Amino acid sequence: MELRKSYFADVRKDGLNEIGQPRPRLDSPGHVTGKTAYFADRNFPGMLHLKMVRSPHHHARIRSIDTSEAEKHPGVVRVLTAKDVPHNVYTILILIQIGPEDETVLADGKVRWKGEAVVAVLAETERAAQEAAAKVKVDYEVLPAVFDMEEALKPGAPIVNEYHGQNYYLYDSGECRKVRFGDVEAGFAQADHILEQSYQSSPIEHAPTETTGCVVAPEGNDRFTCYTNTQAMFFTLDNASIILQMPGSKLHFVGGTVGGGFGGKVDVIVEPIAILAAKLTGRPVCFIYSREEEMQVSSPRAAEKVVIKDGVMKDGRIVARKVTGYTDAGAYSRHSPYGAQKGAAHYPGPYTIPNVWIDTYCVYTNRTPSSAMRGFGVTIGDFALEVQMDKLARLIGMDPLEFHFINAYRDGDMKAHRQPTEGAALIECMQEASRAANWPVAEKYMAISSYGKGE
Amino acid sequence: MAIRRGRGVAAINYPTGMNLGGDPTQALVHSTPTGNFMVTLSSVDLGQGMKQIMAQICAETIGVPTDRVVVDTADTDTGPHCMGTFASRGTHRAGNAVIQAAREARQVMLEVAAEELEVNASDLETDGQGNILVKGAPQKSMSIFDVALSAHFKRGRSISGRGMFLIPRSYPEKETGAMKPSTCYAHACTVAEVEVDDETGEVTVLTVKNVFEIGRALNPKMVEQQLVGGSWMGISHALYETTEPYYPNRDHGGTDFNQYLMPGLGDLAETEIIVLERPSADGPFGAKGPGEMCANPQIPAIANAVFDAVGVRIDALPITPERILRALKAQAAG
């Protein structure tokens, strides 16, 4: 890695004692000696193992659940169903007033995705829990499922999630988050070329080497200590408090040392049910996702679809950009309404475009609920935007890198969401990339700066 | 058979912190009797090095070496609230909270030293090595060790501070979408060079040259760790990763590390990282959040490079050999 200190030297104070110094990491000695304590390194005598019985169907009504055989299985201590969960219908962003509550801790009457948690089995050993889980009988009536976002948005599509009542998240702005800037149709009318293209992505798993999980120990005083690898301690504690209808003062979370997250550990999934299990049995409980659960049950990055329509001039100026973004939330909201909205703020990318129209939708389908991942709301949008930029450049016969310079935002430029640009540095990144990659551009582009067009 | 070469470019920006703000983080800092400093948080270290960076930020602010700072996180019985580690917010939000707490503790520390040295606190400075000096008269000094002892046992002062950082929440205007999503943005530009086997659709990423602008590299080696790892993940997202390889058929999702595909040690691209620093107005020492954006620009850069190599556009991720081969066959069929 090279630090190019020549850029922005005038606005940066170097020569500090600790900042900017490559100090060794204080946690690394623990890592290389195997001494770093992750949540699963806590082991308590008498700890129970929680295994989840999951829906084999994408969408189904639960006619009945029979746990009697499982309860009799040797080593089984307790079997939990929806009725055991004090506040079974929740949504994690309710803490920042983004509702409605739309997800069940344990399925109640219906499952909306393949892999949904239905019954929790607690046993003395993992093996006993697995054997008992295989004995839980759930009678399902399979319902029509919808996987495709455009299908889900059509009239008459099966309703995925009754708590919403329609297959999209209803923002205060309506069925999508909107950004309107300038007059996009006038921009298209003025453009030399119009290019409309569609991009899509598949769900992506975070795949941290440490799977999601927690170990809960009763403290003996009505408090419960939850050793967890959550990415957000109080966020998880406060949601657990709501779900369990238990004062937060009864909960003690210990964590902060996590074997990789990448956004995959911000859902509040394992902790509430494990704390409930510890409370109902009086025993320590561990609930750790298997690798298979981590891969196929934990929330992935959402599948997205992005449609971009651009109006571009022969001289390289983009004069109008219309973006329609669809985020596949799967069956439940989790963080997706937030992510779709973040996309609306991110488009039209780091470019100054006078006429912009953005709609971003958060759509419900019977796919695995998606949630945050590294680059949430932006990564797939950047893929779409930057492939589109390449196509536009080629459409007008211009070098793709030079085309970027023409449109790059600079300090003072008004963004589509009506914030003036501050602290831009896109141009300098591209100038340095031009040098590093030996991809020459016209001298005039090497002479400009993010400090603004006036300079 | 032909191995065909292409290159592509992409440029991006990325907001630091939770979209639209409203995401607080607090920190507490206190000194021990011998002038070591404890930072208490509930922030989560996912492996990116949050603990180390908070130690360096506290040390710089107080004026002691980093090894005199201990970071205690994350225990909800002791650590004050942090919204969490996500949205490239950890360094920015918690860092600001630590600075504020450390400044308050530093002020008490200087006041105690001022009493001991019989000068005004405003006339004191730290040397970064653990000593407090009188400005312009460095021979008149006192170690932080002694200042802490004095505070604890003689003066009855708590060298401690409280920090809170909150960017007020922005609410998007319904019709126009006017809003303030973030206060600062990191930037990047990546040029990727690939080879594509036009008989099998296999892509080899030869080089990725990444330029990242991240505000301030608080610890350059740790920045490098994250940027190199992120660049690898970007390549992985571009070419390999999916939980539903044959959607709309939802079968055949990988359930292990053999079948959920990511580049192996034998697939690594030659990776160049160049870092620029334009300090942000509200970042701790100017830092922005590099953690997420470093994995973004490789994806479109590779997509564009594949097009440059073989003339087919793959507009769906991941860009698998199968998708390329199908496109090449369609192209050949006219």
Next chain:
Amino acid sequence: MAKVPVQFTLNGSEKAEFVESGTTLLHALRDKIGDTSPKGGCHQGTCGACSVIIDGELRLSCLTLAETCNGADIKTTAGLAEGGMLHPLQRAFLDAFATQCGFCTPGMIMAAKVLLDRMPNPSREDVVEALSGNVCRCTGYEPIIQAVLTAARANSQNAA
């Protein structure tokens, strides 16, 4: 549930425990003996985080039944540092900033150790092959490869 005796040497000291028949070595080490340096990343044999050295060979403790290890000589990353001195590999991982979350690190170090024990001067390709069964999601692998190559160089300089 039938308990069976297991007895082996772990990092030079004798261990004897009763475990349930069918218990993996990973569980025996972590839950019975208290050596949590091998990590359970997948329990499938696909991530390498549980790697240990059994009688000089790299093995996956998640797929090895404890009772098949009677009499074996087992080494884990927890036993690598001697007399408070880090092993050159551990030192190299620190210096190369080759750990981020650290979860894969003990397994990586085990895989690297069997390589260097057999091949003091490995090529980059040898390192790539030796670590190929170990997954890291944070680093992009390059710092880990560099750490192993550095440790090898340090070893050969000490030997010279």
Next chain:
Amino acid sequence: MSLALQTFSTVKDANSALQASGTRYLGGGTLVVRAANEGDVSVSSLVRVTEPSLSQITISGGKARIGASVTMAAIARHPELGMIAPAARAVGGPAIRNMATVGGNLFAPAPYGDFAVALLALDASVATEDGEMPIETFLAGRDTGRAVVTAVGFSLPKAETFRFLKVSRVKPKGVSVLSIAALLQRTADGAVTAARIALGCMADRPIRAKAAEKALLGCKLTPEEIAPALAVAGEGITPVTDPIASAWYRAEVLPVHLGRLLLG
């Protein structure tokens, strides 16, 4: 019920124990312990054998006999098995190769079982207590047979006659897109007089490319002369679809990779 391991000193005793339902043979553990870890409760009892012959490699008279418990690592480093070492090294990473056995590989479903592909090309015999059978017969019936495999045997191929290729997305340790093993006898001027080609991932278990084998007879290994064999390489295949590749993709690239192996 927990998972119980029974250890026997003879194959005979192990075979008796394996008659009980829920009982599986424990080789290297890479298949069966994984299944148990993942919650396959159909496995309740494991059986292993400590008979030393199962771990022995014997080379004599141009023939190799490899005990079923011999690991991929042991084959890869055996000085007289260099010609098939690439197939052994194609299995897993180093730790897996120290555990995975020849016997286990015969049962590994696609996309695993690369070493069995090599054995199929070598026309190996598979031994159980009941005697020996050709590997093709064994593979066809492997789902129903319950007897412990004790060894595999094959004639050592002459240098230059045996070729092996594994194609994977992830390197160096990746699961197969496909694997190909070919045993080719040729005249002094290079014309093929006998060919045996085995394919991995072209069905749920290794299969032969019989049409291609036939089409290669009399051909020299030039692009023009092997073209007819490549054209029929896909006859009779039913490739697997899995996260690595689809059946379509595997079928499409099979002739490409077979061509590269033959011309390489």
